[in-house]
Amino acid sequence: MNAYIKSTGAITPQPTFDESFPWKENMPANLRMNAIEPEYKNYIPPVKLRRMSRVVKMGLCAAIACLKKADLEQPDAIITTTGWGCLADTFRFLDEIVEKNEQTLSPATFIQSTHNTVGGQIALLLGCQEYNSVYVNSNSSFEHGLLDSILLLNEGKENVLLGGIDEFNETDFNLKKQAGYWKNEDDDLQILPNSKTTGTISGEGSAFFLLTDKEDSSIYAKIDGVKIFSGDPDQKLQNIFQENNICADDIQLVISGINGDSLKNNQYVGFYNRMLPSACKCCYKHLCGEHDSASAFALWLAEAVLRTQVLPEYLSWDQRIYDQKQINRILIHHYNTPDEHAFILVSKTNI
Amino acid sequence: MKEKNEIWITGLGIISSIGKNLSECEDSLKEMKSGIKPIKKLNTIHKNDYVAGEVELSNSELSNESDIKKQLPRTALLALKAAKEAMESAVFKEKGKARVGIILGTTVGGMDKTEELYKRKGNPGEYIPMHHCGFTTSYLAKYFDINDYVNTISTACSSSANAIMLGARLIKNGILDAVLAGGSDALSSFTLNGFRSLMILDPEPCKPFSAERRGLNLGEGAGFVFLESKKTAQNRNAKGFCKVSGYANTNDAFHQTASSPDGRGAYKAMYEALISAELDPDKIDYINIHGTGTDNNDLTESIAIIRLFKEGIPDLSSTKAYTGHCLGAAGSIEAIFSVLSITNGALYPNLRFTNPIPETGLIPVMEYKEKKIRHVLSNSFGFGGCDTSLIFSAIE
The missing domain is CATH 3.40.47.10 (Thiolase/Chalcone synthase)
Structure with missing residues (x-):
């Protein structure tokens, strides 16, 4: 299995798009972390831009930037992943149905509400007629996209453009607020892993990767394994160790999906203490907010850390500065109640 | 081998x-x-x-x-x-x-x-x-x-x-x-x-x-x-209804909802599915077409079929006249109808067909018919240009 990260492109609540890593971090000021959007017109023809919803722009622009960095015009396959899809247009159309009593509705809103809008628009802009799929499996959507990318590379594709996209939406935010998804405004939002309160903060983002089957000197990260499962994480981690012929000490860094929900914290902490006692612990949801494709942001961070060998303090689990030892292997993990987990194992390439 | x-x-x-x-x-x-x-x-x-x-x-x-x-x-x-x-x-x-x-x-x-x-x-x-x-x-x-x-x-x-x-x-x-x-x-x-x-x-x-x-x-x-x-x-001595012998997923890359005038994504999906099944076009006995009944789909799908199968157009029909367009479920429902065509040796008709589309002249199966069917091609095309063709084959 050979899957390398050739290039990335990300529009997130951090300056991932315009600045090089490590950037100066934005910490959450309230319960919503919104993406820092670039000047889209530098990437997407203005005529097309006018008709696009925000999530489509974020997706398309990150995808184009990613391909540009790889100096590639067309990928062999496009995979987009999203938990909730095009929320703004979905709710806009639902609003219209009610407000206009099912009369004279806007077709553009309906068209752009489908989950494959971003993937379709990328294909359209590039004129790419190749494989195009969309995974919408809640918060393991991105990991499923990554699994299929690896499968496609195994089947002979030379590269795959993979992205994770979810957008913030006010209606969705308020519904989830009523259901107790978020913290209270006056909770301490800065200390996510050590939080004593339930709930999390909301976020969004778009992160794209060009994955290739071949290593070259511009590549720093290789995907060593992806596991999506329910049940005992200890056993699955052992499996991933065996498959890669490594042990717990070979993993220098864990990038954890811990989201500050005090009801979940112990699950994470207990697992890492048991299975990965010597690894540095990092988290990222205080940087991008909770959203279903947030692991795409985690993979973006993993690639950046492997490339730069810099581990900024703001990533650290407990805000302490780790010894700057060589980071060769990173485990990305997230956990979802009651017992669903996903792992992505990433390692540094040798060239 | x-x-x-x-x-x-x-x-x-x-x-x-x-x-x-x-x-x-x-x-x-x-x-x-x-x-x-x-x-x-x-x-x-x-x-x-x-x-x-x-x-x-x-x-x-x-x-x-x-x-x-x-x-x-x-x-x-x-x-x-x-x-x-x-x-x-x-x-x-x-x-x-x-x-x-x-x-x-x-x-x-x-x-x-x-x-x-x-x-x-x-x-x-x-x-x-x-x-x-x-x-x-x-x-x-x-x-x-x-x-x-x-x-x-x-x-x-x-x-x-x-x-x-x-x-x-x-x-x-x-x-x-x-x-x-x-x-x-x-x-x-x-x-x-x-x-x-x-x-x-x-x-x-x-x-x-x-x-x-x-x-x-x-x-x-x-x-x-x-x-x-x-x-x-x-x-486990299980009975197989048929096999999935070919598949292809392509994109029309033309418009968010309309298909390209020559159905290039549809053509590519059917063509690549045949390659994946290692079958020549003349081996296909029946096509369960996407056939939604819209102006755009039916015309462009016909054009793509003619371009691929030339003079040897297989029997074809859209079963959407029975079920309506079941959107996300359409591909699997029509896959099952395709399997039934193989196991029952049956051609299920394209209900309510009137006259052929003038530009292409294709005439679908209009009555229930029985014949030996070994390979079926099933088309599913969607918004965003997402085109997929599957091929089902009899187990020899």
Whole structure:
């Protein structure tokens, strides 16, 4: 299995798009972390831009930037992943149905509400007629996209453009607020892993990767394994160790999906203490907010850390500065109640 | 020579407007009974303006059939009914020993629950877990205790064709031994109003591939196939209905909703599916066409078929005149009809065909006919240019 990260492109609540890593971090000021959007017109023809919803722009622009960095015009396959899809247009159309009593509705809103809008628009802009799929499996959507990318590379594709996209939406935010998804405004939002309160903060983002089957000197990260499962994480981690012929000490860094929900914290902490006692612990949801494709942001961070060998303090689990030892292997993990987990194992390439 | 890792279909399950199980659907197909009728259940002001392929069972009847107490979205109830039939027909008891996955294709997911919420009847606590597409898949996975692989696809109207294709690829690559793959979509006010806003709904029962076609009818339903490797099936002496011999997923890359004038994505999907099945075009005995009944699809699909098959156009028909367009479930429902064509040696007709499209002149099968069928091509094309073709072949 050979899957390398050739290039990335990300529009997130951090300056991932315009600045090089490590950037100066934005910490959450309230319960919503919104993406820092670039000047889209530098990437997407203005005529097309006018008709696009925000999530489509974020997706398309990150995808184009990613391909540009790889100096590639067309990928062999496009995979987009999203938990909730095009929320703004979905709710806009639902609003219209009610407000206009099912009369004279806007077709553009309906068209752009489908989950494959971003993937379709990328294909359209590039004129790419190749494989195009969309995974919408809640918060393991991105990991499923990554699994299929690896499968496609195994089947002979030379590269795959993979992205994770979810957008913030006010209606969705308020519904989830009523259901107790978020913290209270006056909770301490800065200390996510050590939080004593339930709930999390909301976020969004778009992160794209060009994955290739071949290593070259511009590549720093290789995907060593992806596991999506329910049940005992200890056993699955052992499996991933065996498959890669490594042990717990070979993993220098864990990038954890811990989201500050005090009801979940112990699950994470207990697992890492048991299975990965010597690894540095990092988290990222205080940087991008909770959203279903947030692991795409985690993979973006993993690639950046492997490339730069810099581990900024703001990533650290407990805000302490780790010894700057060589980071060769990173485990990305997230956990979802009651017992669903996903792992992505990433390692540094040798060239 | 290394023996090819064949993918067998060993279980089938379906619910649609023409029947609540496989044998009812089979009978309706043979008796040329369409499920397109005036709208009865869907909550919309357009009830009297359009016809649709509604599943006869109500939500409470579907819940009772499966002995479910919880209020589930209709997409999940339809999926559960069809998936249970597929699992029962596969009689797969090797779960402990084999790696089994589930893949669902859907477009609206739990939209009906979200619509209830909008009408101030729902509880946001229910909306959150049920609205997104992964809910039904995760529900089914728990119900059948399938946990080696659980995934959901949403590529508009090709969603469940892609679910079958992905299932086949996972088995072919040795990642899984068996996969329950299919699709489910309930009718919703959201989709009815959406297709209405696009002005591609025929208010009367649709006439796919006809010169006089005026648009599509929406339908609802679910279809599942149980896929496993030939080896897994043979080891447990399971009967294979047929095999999945070819597949291809391409993109038209022309327009968000309209297909290119020459149907280039459709052509590429059919062409690459034939390559993947290692079959020449003349080996295809029947095409279950996408055939929605819209001006654009039927014309461009015809052009692509003529370009690929030239003088040797196989028998073809759109079964959407029976079921309506079941969106995310269409690919799997039509995959099951394709399997039935092979196992029954039957050509199911393109109901209500009037006259051929002047530009292309293709004439679909108009009456129920019997003949030996070895290879069927099934097309599923969707918004976003997502085109997928599957090939099913008889087990020799």
